[in-house]
Structures are given as C-alpha cells and as structure tokens.
Amino acid sequence: xxLSAQFxxxxxxxxxxxxxxxxxxxxxxxxxxxAGGIPDPALFPAEAFAEAFQDALSPGRQARSLQxxxxxxxxxxxxxxxxxxxxxxxxCGPEQVLITSGSQQALDYLGKLFLSPNDxxxxxWPTYLGAIAAFNAYEPRFDQLxxxxxxxxVSYAIAAEVAGGRVKFxxxxxxxxxxxxxxxxxxxxxxVLDVAEALNCAxxxxxxxxxxxxxxxxxxxxxxxxxxxxxxxLEACRTIYCGTFSKTLxxxxxxxxxxAASPVIAQLVLxxxxxxxxxxxxxxIATHQVAAALYESHTATLRAVYGRRRDAMxxxxxxxxxxxxxxxxxxxxxxVWLTLPTGxxxxxxxxxxxxxxxxxxxxxxxxxxxxxxxxxxxLSFSNSSETQIAEGVARLGRILSEPQ
Amino acid sequence: xxLSAQFxxxxxxxxxxxxxxxxxxxxxxxxxxxAGGIPDPALFPAEAFAEAFQDALSPGRQARSLQxxxxxxxxxxxxxxxxxxxxxxxxCGPEQVLITSGSQQALDYLGKLFLSPNDxxxxxWPTYLGAIAAFNAYEPRFDQLxxxxxxxxVSYAIAAEVAGGRVKFxxxxxxxxxxxxxxxxxxxxxxVLDVAEALNCAxxxxxxxxxxxxxxxxxxxxxxxxxxxxxxxLEACRTIYCGTFSKTLxxxxxxxxxxAASPVIAQLVLxxxxxxxxxxxxxxIATHQVAAALYESHTATLRAVYGRRRDAMxxxxxxxxxxxxxxxxxxxxxxVWLTLPTGxxxxxxxxxxxxxxxxxxxxxxxxxxxxxxxxxxxLSFSNSSETQIAEGVARLGRILSEPQ
Numbered sequence: 001x002x003l004s005a006q007f008x009x010x011x012x013x014x015x016x017x018x019x020x021x022x023x024x025x026x027x028x029x030x031x032x033x034x035a036g037g038i039p040d041p042a043l044f045p046a047e048a049f050a051e052a053f054q055d056a057l058s059p060g061r062q063a064r065s066l067q068x069x070x071x072x073x074x075x076x077x078x079x080x081x082x083x084x085x086x087x088x089x090x091x092c093g094p095e096q097v098l099i100t101s102g103s104q105q106a107l108d109y110l111g112k113l114f115l116s117p118n119d120x121x122x123x124x125w126p127t128y129l130g131a132i133a134a135f136n137a138y139e140p141r142f143d144q145l146x147x148x149x150x151x152x153x154v155s156y157a158i159a160a161e162v163a164g165g166r167v168k169f170x171x172x173x174x175x176x177x178x179x180x181x182x183x184x185x186x187x188x189x190x191x192v193l194d195v196a197e198a199l200n201c202a203x204x205x206x207x208x209x210x211x212x213x214x215x216x217x218x219x220x221x222x223x224x225x226x227x228x229x230x231x232x233x234l235e236a237c238r239t240i241y242c243g244t245f246s247k248t249l250x251x252x253x254x255x256x257x258x259x260a261a262s263p264v265i266a267q268l269v270l271x272x273x274x275x276x277x278x279x280x281x282x283x284x285i286a287t288h289q290v291a292a293a294l295y296e297s298h299t300a301t302l303r304a305v306y307g308r309r310r311d312a313m314x315x316x317x318x319x320x321x322x323x324x325x326x327x328x329x330x331x332x333x334x335x336v337w338l339t340l341p342t343g344x345x346x347x348x349x350x351x352x353x354x355x356x357x358x359x360x361x362x363x364x365x366x367x368x369x370x371x372x373x374x375x376x377x378x379l380s381f382s383n384s385s386e387t388q389i390a391e392g393v394a395r396l397g398r399i400l401s402e403p404q
Numbered sequence: 405x406x407l408s409a410q411f412x413x414x415x416x417x418x419x420x421x422x423x424x425x426x427x428x429x430x431x432x433x434x435x436x437x438x439a440g441g442i443p444d445p446a447l448f449p450a451e452a453f454a455e456a457f458q459d460a461l462s463p464g465r466q467a468r469s470l471q472x473x474x475x476x477x478x479x480x481x482x483x484x485x486x487x488x489x490x491x492x493x494x495x496c497g498p499e500q501v502l503i504t505s506g507s508q509q510a511l512d513y514l515g516k517l518f519l520s521p522n523d524x525x526x527x528x529w530p531t532y533l534g535a536i537a538a539f540n541a542y543e544p545r546f547d548q549l550x551x552x553x554x555x556x557x558v559s560y561a562i563a564a565e566v567a568g569g570r571v572k573f574x575x576x577x578x579x580x581x582x583x584x585x586x587x588x589x590x591x592x593x594x595x596v597l598d599v600a601e602a603l604n605c606a607x608x609x610x611x612x613x614x615x616x617x618x619x620x621x622x623x624x625x626x627x628x629x630x631x632x633x634x635x636x637x638l639e640a641c642r643t644i645y646c647g648t649f650s651k652t653l654x655x656x657x658x659x660x661x662x663x664a665a666s667p668v669i670a671q672l673v674l675x676x677x678x679x680x681x682x683x684x685x686x687x688x689i690a691t692h693q694v695a696a697a698l699y700e701s702h703t704a705t706l707r708a709v710y711g712r713r714r715d716a717m718x719x720x721x722x723x724x725x726x727x728x729x730x731x732x733x734x735x736x737x738x739x740v741w742l743t744l745p746t747g748x749x750x751x752x753x754x755x756x757x758x759x760x761x762x763x764x765x766x767x768x769x770x771x772x773x774x775x776x777x778x779x780x781x782x783l784s785f786s787n788s789s790e791t792q793i794a795e796g797v798a799r800l801g802r803i804l805s806e807p808q
Contacts, residue, residue, distance in 0.1 A: 046470060102680055130678070137679070254680065274508075
C-alpha cells in the first residue's frame with residue numbers, strides 16, 4: 001500500500017467515526033444541523049411505496065418478490081432506467097444496466113474491478129468521502145484530477161508509473177457535486193474525456209444529484225457526450241455512469257444502477273453474483289412501480305422544495321457571513337461549500353459551533369484525499385426548513401464573526 | 405494470482421454461466437428440477453411480511469424505514485439475533501452482531517478482510533460454490549480442509565508458505581452443508597478448532613441451513629463450542645458465525661448476519677460503510693417484526709414440510725438407483741449428494757437427463773475447488789412436491805440404469 005493510500009485510509013476511517021459521533025450530537029434538542037447530506041424524510045413518497053410493497057406482496061406476486069432473483073437486476077426496472085437514461089441523452093438497453101445496492105455499491109465494485117494496489121485513481125480535491133472510502137479498500141494512490149488548467153495527461157501517467165501502477169480511472173460527480181455543489185460545463189466534461197482518452201482509462205460519472213437542478217440549463221452527462229462523440233455507440237464508451245434513487249425516492253431501500261458498455265456490465269454482474277447474489281428483489285419491484293408512477297412529478301416537487309431551501313441558505317449567507325468567507329452558489333443538489341479565510345480551521349469551528357450555538361456542519365478537510373482543505377466546510381440545506389436555515393446560518397455567522 | 409486460484413476463478417465463472425443456462429431450461433413444461441438450492445416460495449410467510457411492510461410504512465414510521473441508517477444494522481434486529489444465538493448456545497450482545505445483505509455478503513467481506521493474493525483459504529472438497537466465488541475475488545489459494553484424518557496442522561502452514569502466503573481461515577458449513585448435506589459431529593467441530601488454534605487462523609462458520617434439522621439431535625455451533633472452551637468469552641473467539649434469513653423467512657430480502665468478537669465486527673462495519681453504507685433499512689425492520697412474531701413456528705413448519713420431502717427423496721433413491729450409486733443421508737438442509745461409479749460424469753449425465761427425461765440437477769464438479777468430483781451430483785428436494793420427487797428420481801434412475 002502506498003503511503004498516500006495509507007494516509008487517506010487512516011484519515012477516512014477517523015473521519016467516519018468522527019462524523020458518527022457528530023451525528024449522535026444532532027439529536028440534542030435545539031440543535032440545528034447542516035451536517036448530514038440526507039434527503040428530507042418528510043418528502044419521501046411513502047404512500048406510493050406502501051402501495052407498491054402491498055402490491056408486490058399480494059397473492060400471485062409474493063412468491064417472486066420474496067425469492068432469489070438474477071444478479072443483473074429486475075428487468076422492468078432496468079428497462080425503466082434505460083428509458084430514463086434516454087431523457088438524459090444516453091441511448092442504452094437493459095443489458096447495459098446493472099442494479100446495485102445504492103450507487104455506493106457501484107463505487108465499491110468499480111474499485112474492485114479496476115484497482116490493484118498502487119494504481120492511481122484521479123479524483124477531485126475535494127471529492128465525495130464515500131468514494132475515497134470505497135476505493136481505499138483496493139489500496140490505490142490518489143492523484144488530483146485538475147480540470148481546466150491544461151495539465152498535460154502524460155504528467156498523470158508518469159506520476160502513476162513512478163508510484164508503481166497505472167491510472168485506472170477518473171472519478172467525478174459533474175452535477176452539484178458532494179461536497180462542493182459545483183457543476184462542470186460541457187467544455188469541462190469534454191476535457192475530462194480527452195484526458196481519459198489520452199490515458200486510456202475509464203471515467204466514473206457519479207450522478208447522485210443529477211435530478212436535483214434548481215436553476216440553469218441541464219448539461220448532458222459525460223456518458224451522453226462520449227456516446228455522441230462515438231457515433232452513438234455505447235459499447236465504444238469508457239464512461240461508466242452511476243445513478244441512484246437514494247436522493248430522489250428513498251435512500252433506505254438501497255437501489256442504484258450502473259450504465260456502461262455491456263462487457264463492463266457483464267464483469268460487474270459476475271462480481272455482484274459473487275459478492276451478494278443480487279439486490280433485494282422486493283425493493284427493486286417496488287422501486288420500479290413508484291418510479292414508473294411518479295418519478296417526474298416527484299422530482300419536480302423535490303426541486304421546488306429544495307430549491308427554496310437553497311435560496312434561503314444563499315440569502316442567509318449574504319446576510320450573516322463576515323468578510324473573507326466565500327461560497328459556491330450551487331445550481332442544484334444539497335450542499336453549499338464555504339471557504340474561510342486561510343488559517344481558520346473548520347474542525348475547531350465545529351467544536352465551538354456545537355458548544356456555543358448548537359449548529360452543526362461537516363468540516364471540509366474530510367473530503368480531501370491529501371488532507372488539505374482545513375479552512376473549508378460543507379453546509380447541507382436539504383433536511384432543514386427555510387426558517388431553520390435562516391436561524392442556523394445566523395448562528396454560524398455569529399461564531400465566524402468572533403475574534404479568531 | 406496463483407495458478408490454482410486462476411483455475412478456480414475460471415471454473416467458478418464458467419459454472420455460474422452454465423448454471424444460468426441450465427436454470428433457463430427449467431421453465432420448460434414438464435421439467436422436474438432438483439437443481440436450484442432454493443426455498444419453496446409457497447412456504448414464504450408472505451402475509452406476515454405484507455403486514456410488516458405495511459406497518460413499517462405507516463405514518464410515523466415511514467420516515468425512518470425509508471431513510472439512511474447505520475452500517476451495523478437495525479438495533480432491534482441485532483438484539484433479536486443476540487437472543488436467537490443464545491438459543492444455540494452462543495452468548496453475545498448486539499455490538500457483536502453485524503447485519504449483512506445475505507450471508508453471501510458476509511463471505512465477500514470476510515474474504516476482503518482476511519485474504520491477500522496467495523494467502524490460503526482452507527475449504528472442503530467439495531464446498532459451497534458461492535464461497536469459492538466470493539473468496540476468489542481476493543486471489544487466494546485453496547487447500548483442502550481434511551477433517552478426521554489427523555492431518556498435522558503444520559502441513560497446511562508449510563504448503564501455504566510455499567505458495568507465498570499464510571492460512572487465513574478455514575471455511576465450512578457444519579450443518580447439512582451445501583452441497584453434501586453432511587453434518588459434522590461435535591468431535592469434528594472441536595478438531596477444526598484445534599487446527600485453527602494451531603494455525604492461528606480464523607474459522608468461518610456458515611450456518612445457512614442450521615435451522616433446518618429433520619432428525620437427530622442438534623450439534624452446538626462451532627462458535628458455541630469455542631466460547632465454552634474460552635470460559636464464555638466471545639471476545640477471545642476466532643470463530644466468525646454467518647447466519648441468514650434466506651433459508652427460513654425470505655432470500656429475496658437479502659438479510660443475513662455475522663456474529664464475532666467485537667473488533668472483527670468493528671472492522672466489518674467500516675468495510676460495509678465503505679462498500680454499500682448499510683443493508684436496506686425497511687427490509688431489516690420488516691424482518692425483525694416477522695422473526696419476532698413467528699420465527700419458531702415458521703421454522704417448525706419448514707422442518708415438517710422439507711423433512712417429508714427429504715424422506716420422499718431418500719425412499720425414491722432406495723427404490724430407483726442402480727447398484728454402484730451411493731448417497732449421503734442428510735439430517736437436514738436441502739440437498740442429497742450422490743456419488744456415481746468412478747468414471748461416470750455428472751455433466752454428461754445432466755445433458756442426457758435434460759434431453760431424455762426432463763429432469764435437472766447440478767453436476768457436483770462445480771463444487772470442487774480442485775476440479776475433481778466429476779462423478780458426483782447434487783439433488784435439491786426443497787422446491788419439489790413429494791410426488792414430483794418420486795417421479796423425478798424415477799426418471800433419474802432410468803437414465804442411470806442405461807448402459808453407459
């Protein structure tokens with residue numbers, strides 16, 4: 001294991017336990033939390049799920065719903081996903097879709113598929129903590145995927161070779177990324193594809209938040225851009241698209257998906273068969289019924305409600321943040337990413353915020369594979385009311401306005 | 405990757421696709437199948453599950469049921485499992501229990517936890533195909549766990565060292581194993597513990613069929629025997645117990661569990677957090693309700709029905725098998741294991757059985773990590789009626805009585 005991988009592994013483990021401790025504090029009365037990047041449970045389509053589970057467990061259907069099923073996933077759900085991908089500009093068939101237990105499982109399997117010890121994974125600085133944790137099991141080295149600074153691809157390749165492996169993939173979340181909320185332009189997405197072509201490596205496109213856009217025009221998924229470049233041939237594409245119902249319908253059911261060229265899907269199916277046989281049959285059947293009935297109308301509701309919460313947070317930040325604090329204005333997703341003046345420390349701030357003002361967030365350092373980013377923090381607006389957001393940001397503003 | 409691991413990996417993949425092709429044939433009208441080792445869906449407690457899912461999705465509970473939850477699993481279910489383990493002679497607390505997505509996932513995680521390339525896993529010849537597939541992802545070497553022939557443990561250690569690794573665990577299913585149906589005596593279980601102590605390696609106890617005993621007295625789990633040896637201290641135990649609701653309540657919900665010393669559980673929890681966050685929340689809540697309500701009465705029903713099917717299969721074998729065919733008389737589980745005269749080939753027999761008599765089974769060679777066992781086959785009695793069993797075994801007897 002390389003030193004950087006060891007470091008990152010230790011760090012991500014520490015942070016996981018720290019975050020767990022933090023989450024326990026959040027149950028205290030009066031606490032306002034912008035910490036967890038979780039959907040608002042009041043918005044779950046619970047009645048539709050209750051009906052779907054009842055239907056799936058009715059006589060005549062229950063035997064199938066409770067039985068073993070195929071590793072690739074429930075065919076009607078894969079067909080629904082293929083239709084859904086078409087609305088995003090990706091043309092695929094159900095044989096190019098695998099159902100996973102959330103997109104987290106897809107990241108684990110893709111790490112297992114691609115990474116040998118000392119291979120390089122290109123990730124953002126910062127990036128999704130769960131991706132670092134999933135890939136870390138396979139003992140890679142991480143290198144910073146720099147987008148837009150014209151870094152020559154060969155420099156990644158040389159560094160990877162010096163470290164004893166190859167660049168196996170670039171991982172990124174192009175829409176309203178966790179934790180930064182940033183969205184890549186079409187030109188930036190094409191630049192990532194250029195880098196991957198030059199390195200002959202895969203692109204892992206984590207589309208967890210894709211459906212949650214509150215303003216601006218959608219940008220085509222990287223997979224759609226690559227498919228268009230390659231004359232519509234998905235089989236020629238190196239991009240692997242990871243989707244999930246966790247942010248739109250329910251995270252607790254653990255239903256996500258992968259879209260990729262069929263040889264990649266075939267390898268992932270074998271891997272899944274060996275690792276957990278298949279995702280829960282009943283959950284796939286119920287998710288299909290609910291998605292078919294109300295995915296479009298339900299995500300429209302989410303966009304309206306979460307969009308207002310984002311607006312409330314941006315307004316409150318304008319009002320309460322002292323000079324020297326900056327933030328990303330996200331076009332969607334669940335997060336606003338703050339940068340404090342250099343020298344300030346998000347983790348120390350959290351201790352004071354919890355003790356003095358009962359407000360919680362996630363210090364940003366956890367999201368950096370190299371351990372930098374001490375002066376950053378992530379605020380989630382998805383699971384707080386507009387009133388709570390206004391009050392919580394005011395509290396944060398008081399803490400940040402204290403002499404450091 | 406060692407040559408034997410490469411071979412086993414290739415073999416297990418081939419067999420998986422072959423078995424998949426086979427399973428497709430089974431939908432033909434008139435086909436009688438003893439192939440799949442699956443529960444009879446007519447016996448699923450479907451009404452209880454329908455009620456449990458409805459309850460879990462009722463107002464006031466739905467928010468929790470559909471939300472993210474902790475990686476170690478739903479606490480009331482872990483408490484129920486701790487109580488259940490006490491009935492088997494294992495004293496543990498919920499902090500020594502992890503919920504997995506079926507026991508297959510436990511095998512994958514244990515492979516990931518213990519195995520580096522060229523390490524040795526001791527397994528039976530034959531053993532559960534899914535265990536070989538799960539462990540293979542981590543590129544081990546397999547060696548044959550010989551029970552009862554006084555093989556000196558040091559011989560395993562030397563062979564492992566020559567291969568470039570260490571013996572990391574012995575994997576076995578002591579009750580009515582898949583595929584052989586064999587059960588280890590208490591003395592044999594203690595002998596396995598002695599070997600593991602000598603090698604300072606773990607014991608992975610796969611208890612998938614434990615609840616399905618149709619005759620004879622239960623033998624204590626290996627973990628219970630070890631805990632007794634160690635003065636009741638589970639924390640001092642090297643045995644890792646893998647349980648599942650797949651054979652008792654429903655395989656399609658993907659709910660299993662691991663019981664082990666808490667440092668092992670803590671490592672597996674971190675691994676699960678990185679790999680799929682947690683098993684489906686709703687499925688754990690519903691499984692808890694159903695298990696608490698009817699686990700004992702339901703498994704009693706299963707034992708009665710499956711026990712009659714086993715009896716029907718043993719009677720039919722006595723009646724229809726030609727001289728030279730022998731079989732294991734299982735005290736429980738789902739399988740009868742047949743050995744044909746040396747030189748006969750189970751895979752070739754299957755082709756004829758499908759074509760001439762429309763009867764299916766699994767050729768036994770798939771279950772041998774070393775590729776031996778061509779003259780064996782596995783018959784499952786769990787998903788056929790007594791009438792189908794009598795007819796199917798008669799058909800098999802006709803094929804086997806033909807001149808070879």
